Amino acid sequence: MTRTEEKFAALNAAGKKALIPYITGGDPKPEYTEALMHALVDAGADMIELGMPFSDPMADGPVIQKACERALASGASVQGILDIVEFFRKKDSTTPVILMGYLNPVEHMGYKTFAANAKKAGVDGVLLVDLPPEEADDVVPVFKESGIDTIFLIAPTTTAQRAAKIAAYASGYIYYVSVKGVTGSATLDVAEVGEKLSGLRKLTDVPLAVGFGIRDGASAAAVGQVADGVIVGSVLVNCIAEFAQEPEKIAPALQKHIKAMREAMDA
Amino acid sequence: MTKANTYAELLQLPDDKGHFGPYGGRFVSETLSHALEELENTYKKLSQDPDFQAEFDKDLAHYVGRPSPLYHAERWSRILGGAQIFLKREDLNHTGAHKINNTIGQALLAKYTGKPRVIAETGAGQHGVATATVAARLGLECEIFMGAEDVKRQSLNVYRMKLLGAKVTAVESGSKTLKDAMNEALRDWVTNVENTFYIIGTVAGPHPYPMLVRDFNSVIGREAREQSLTQNGRLPDALVACVGGGSNAMGLFYPFLQDEAVAMYGVEAGGDGIETGRHAAPLCVGEPGVLHGNRTYLMQDNDGQIVETHSVSAGLDYPGVGPEHAYLKDIGRVNYVAANDEEVLSAFRELTRIEGIMPALESSHALAYGRKLAQTMTPDQHIIINLSGRGDKDIHTVAGIDGITV
Ligand SMILES: Cc1ncc(COP(=O)(O)O)c(C=O)c1O
Numbered sequence: 001m002t003r004t005e006e007k008f009a010a011l012n013a014a015g016k017k018a019l020i021p022y023i024t025g026g027d028p029k030p031e032y033t034e035a036l037m038h039a040l041v042d043a044g045a046d047m048i049e050l051g052m053p054f055s056d057p058m059a060d061g062p063v064i065q066k067a068c069e070r071a072l073a074s075g076a077s078v079q080g081i082l083d084i085v086e087f088f089r090k091k092d093s094t095t096p097v098i099l100m101g102y103l104n105p106v107e108h109m110g111y112k113t114f115a116a117n118a119k120k121a122g123v124d125g126v127l128l129v130d131l132p133p134e135e136a137d138d139v140v141p142v143f144k145e146s147g148i149d150t151i152f153l154i155a156p157t158t159t160a161q162r163a164a165k166i167a168a169y170a171s172g173y174i175y176y177v178s179v180k181g182v183t184g185s186a187t188l189d190v191a192e193v194g195e196k197l198s199g200l201r202k203l204t205d206v207p208l209a210v211g212f213g214i215r216d217g218a219s220a221a222a223v224g225q226v227a228d229g230v231i232v233g234s235v236l237v238n239c240i241a242e243f244a245q246e247p248e249k250i251a252p253a254l255q256k257h258i259k260a261m262r263e264a265m266d267a
Numbered sequence: 268m269t270k271a272n273t274y275a276e277l278l279q280l281p282d283d284k285g286h287f288g289p290y291g292g293r294f295v296s297e298t299l300s301h302a303l304e305e306l307e308n309t310y311k312k313l314s315q316d317p318d319f320q321a322e323f324d325k326d327l328a329h330y331v332g333r334p335s336p337l338y339h340a341e342r343w344s345r346i347l348g349g350a351q352i353f354l355k356r357e358d359l360n361h362t363g364a365h366k367i368n369n370t371i372g373q374a375l376l377a378k379y380t381g382k383p384r385v386i387a388e389t390g391a392g393q394h395g396v397a398t399a400t401v402a403a404r405l406g407l408e409c410e411i412f413m414g415a416e417d418v419k420r421q422s423l424n425v426y427r428m429k430l431l432g433a434k435v436t437a438v439e440s441g442s443k444t445l446k447d448a449m450n451e452a453l454r455d456w457v458t459n460v461e462n463t464f465y466i467i468g469t470v471a472g473p474h475p476y477p478m479l480v481r482d483f484n485s486v487i488g489r490e491a492r493e494q495s496l497t498q499n500g501r502l503p504d505a506l507v508a509c510v511g512g513g514s515n516a517m518g519l520f521y522p523f524l525q526d527e528a529v530a531m532y533g534v535e536a537g538g539d540g541i542e543t544g545r546h547a548a549p550l551c552v553g554e555p556g557v558l559h560g561n562r563t564y565l566m567q568d569n570d571g572q573i574v575e576t577h578s579v580s581a582g583l584d585y586p587g588v589g590p591e592h593a594y595l596k597d598i599g600r601v602n603y604v605a606a607n608d609e610e611v612l613s614a615f616r617e618l619t620r621i622e623g624i625m626p627a628l629e630s631s632h633a634l635a636y637g638r639k640l641a642q643t644m645t646p647d648q649h650i651i652i653n654l655s656g657r658g659d660k661d662i663h664t665v666a667g668i669d670g671i672t673v
Contacts, residue, residue, distance in 0.1 A: 055572040056446060056558060058453045059296040065440055077570045103294060103557045108571025130294040130557065134284060155298035157460060162300060180298055181458040 285474020392424025469512025
């Protein structure tokens with residue numbers, strides 16, 4: 001079993017849902033990220049989505065755009081993010097880490113090199129926002145060979161036909177995007193999401209995690225009722241932005257959010 | 268396989284997945300995939316539909332004012348002492364550039380698909396103006412995204428768009444130029460995909476845009492080819508066009524791709540000079556990568572981050588280029604070169620003073636290279652330079668360089 005499968009199995013056995021925070025790697029500075037990851041786990045996170053910053057984050061709203069700008073301005077790079085994961089792994093061998101980003105920096109490093117370096121660092125999965133399954137034939141096998149899951153998105157606009165194709169490709173988990181829009185946009189409709197997810201369940205046994213529009217304990221708990229995992233990003237990245245100049249305050253602020261969501265989800 | 272054979276196959280591109288060799292494709296987040304599939308199917312159907320084609324042709328004739336002349340710049344040719352220069356006068360189109368050919372086509376697609384709202388990105392503002400124009404005519408809601416830097420540089424066009432009823436949104440992220448405007452337009456589209464048609468302004472973006480924008484602009488090359496034959500009794504020896512995203516160049520080149528004897532030159536923005544690194548010439552010195560939904564040549568750093576570009580002309584200030592150009596470069600069908608800002612301004616002034624035609628700064632890149640090329644050729648040879656737009660919008664910029672406030 002992979003680390004991700006083990007985690008979902010353990011949660012399942014305990015009757016719990018996965019809480020998956022997203023932060024952008026290197027935001028506000030690369031030297032803070034590893035400690036923030038440990039802080040998230042300590043507060044109750046089950047897995048971590050770590051953003052690889054990109055100069056042109058087309059699928060992100062202003063909050064994560066700014067996070068990318070901060071990270072890049074302080075020297076974040078793809079290899080730098082992999083190094084952060086490698087350090088994280090020295091102290092934490094059980095929490096799955098999924099890298100999330102855009103295709104170009106990974107393609108620029110080369111898929112083989114990236115996969116080998118990511119494996120060595122202890123990365124469990126990669127989600128490339130602008131890599132749809134149609135273009136993934138050259139990428140998925142390379143990642144698979146290194147034991148890295150390729151995580152795909154499914155959106156409200158995804159047709160049944162496409163969803164079947166994506167499900168066939170998926171491993172780790174499937175990321176269901178709850179709303180039409182960019183990260184950090186409107187709140188989601190849980191009933192609608194639940195309906196979509198029950199359709200997807202017929203197609204795959206891969207866990208279904210939901211992101212976009214989750215901002216507090218109540219929305220996390222509500223989504224936890226219908227999904228296997230709850231992904232929360234912009235709310236956390238907002239904390240980082242708020243305390244970018246007082247970095248010692250970031251971890252406590254993140255932990256406050258994570259604890260509230262954990263409690264609400266487990267209640 | 269003979270060369271002519273290979274060139275004939277170029278006309279069949281892109282393939283089913285929108286690829287031009289290794290370039291192109293559809294690299295978008297999942298939310299947009301379905302909309303792009305729909306657009307592809309709609310376009311496939313309508314491009315075979317005689318009624319749609321007739322409506323497009325009628326609009327080009329009566330609204331845009333086509334065909335645009337192929338003008339022999341006799342005086343300039345004589346002074347240069349080389350090849351005869353012919354200017355394809357896209358500057359005489361309604362709204363002043365080639366951009367309207369494409370917006371007429373895409374607005375018709377919007378109309379057929381029943382979307383009440385259109386959006387567009389714009390650099391120089393020409394595509395924004397052309398989009399606002401067709402939106403006004405069809406009664407569609409219209410929002411234009413424009414880098415904050417370009418809003419300053421092209422204030423005349425900003426006001427034109429507003430007069431036409433469009434909302435102009437200044438984009439403050441990143442380098443505040445065309446690429447950031449495109450990011451923001453894509454973000455808007457993801458959010459409003461149900462009721463919005465995205466009118467992309469160049470042969471870039473995800474499939475099917477590079478194909479359909481090329482097809483709509485190919486009227487330039489079809490006319491130029493026919494005009495060469497009827498006016499001169501022969502095809503030209505060379506074609507020259509500026510390349511930002513590459514729509515005016517693709518429009519001119521495409522109908523000539525099989526004409527082996529016709530050389531082609533795409534002119535990128537050399538900015539302060541290629542050697543300075545301050546330019547917008549991805550085909551000349553960039554590397555392949557993925558941006559804005561397609562694989563193509565990009566200006567990027569060692570970490571695959573997109574870098575800032577520099578050009579005196581807002582319309583060429585873009586770190587990518589249409590994927591079909593990337594392929595035409597690799598197979599050697601088209602030569603890609605650059606003209607720097609200084610050469611461009613000199614060509615701008617020269618055409619204005621010698622022929623009484625004030626070109627857009629974008630088009631002046633083609634003129635700058637065409638001038639050099641002509642001087643290496645003989646008076647019995649012919650060059651067609653695509654005069655993609657008129658220069659009114661750039662008077663502020665040129666006056667500023669001259670130290671004059673107008
Ligand atoms: C007059 C003119 N020519 C050329 C361009 C560059 O675009 P493309 O390379 O797509 O023709 C622009 C873009 O704004 C323009 O306004």
